[in-house]
Amino acid sequence: MRGLFAAVMLMGIYSFLGASWMLLLDAPDVAFTEASVGAGVSTILALATLALTTRKAKTPVRRPALPLLIVAVTGAALVYGTLDMPHFGDPEAPASNYPHPSYVERTEHDIHVPNVVTAVLASYRGYDTLGETVVIFTAGIAVLVLLRGSRKRRPPGGEGERAP
């Protein structure tokens, strides 16, 4: 498939399906994030990129034999890795036992907040969320510096100055 517009749309649809899947797994917070970030804003940004570049991917010159082999081997390794994973909904699975279930029991007493996800995210694991916020901050600043910086370096007189 060489049409990049269709590729972007497929990416958005896939992300939205992922969100629905998370909802089926009783993880509305994750589903919410996936739907808004993955399906929403990422798609818009990818479309904006298309508007700046082109809608068609270039036809590759060589046969993609080696890349195909690498992808196949990596995929096989990943599938092999899933064989060791605990079964879906297994009460003995590490995900059901760690972090300790007492978070669920303690939240009601410690914080009086019904949404345990929020309690863990903002209070018990407040450091991590601060780190995440700083990551977003850094990424935003980096994008601003990269995109604006390249505009200033153009020769004056042409398209030059920044829009008011």
Add this chain to the structure above:
Amino acid sequence: MTDHTILRVVSKLLLPYVLLFALYVQFHGDYGPGGGFQAGVIFAAGFVLYGLIFGLTAVRRVAPARMIELVIATGVLVYAGTGVATMLMGGNFLDYDALNAAHPSTGQHYGILVVELGVGMTVAAVMIAVYSTFAGRGRA
């Protein structure tokens, strides 16, 4: 897209509800699904919709680049500042119990609310900034 009457009217009708929903997700995150990250993205989506229909200049008029940059930094400062505040009030960094020593759970409520607000501000502002710099590049 200034000549698409239906798109203009519908998006104008939708916009207040998008922003209101973002605020609901932001401040109701302790009780329902949601929180700062999701709310910030939804809030930014409102601006993106506005930009798609009414053009980037209209967005820049509502949210000047300078202000957006300030909000990006303010969000992180609000978050980290809450941690410093709890330290000043005698607790550990980001230990919201210290915000209200008599009722620790009330302190936790305040702490979570303020911290999520910081997250929401940074996320919304970063998304708006990234969108408007991307969209503004082609037309320079």
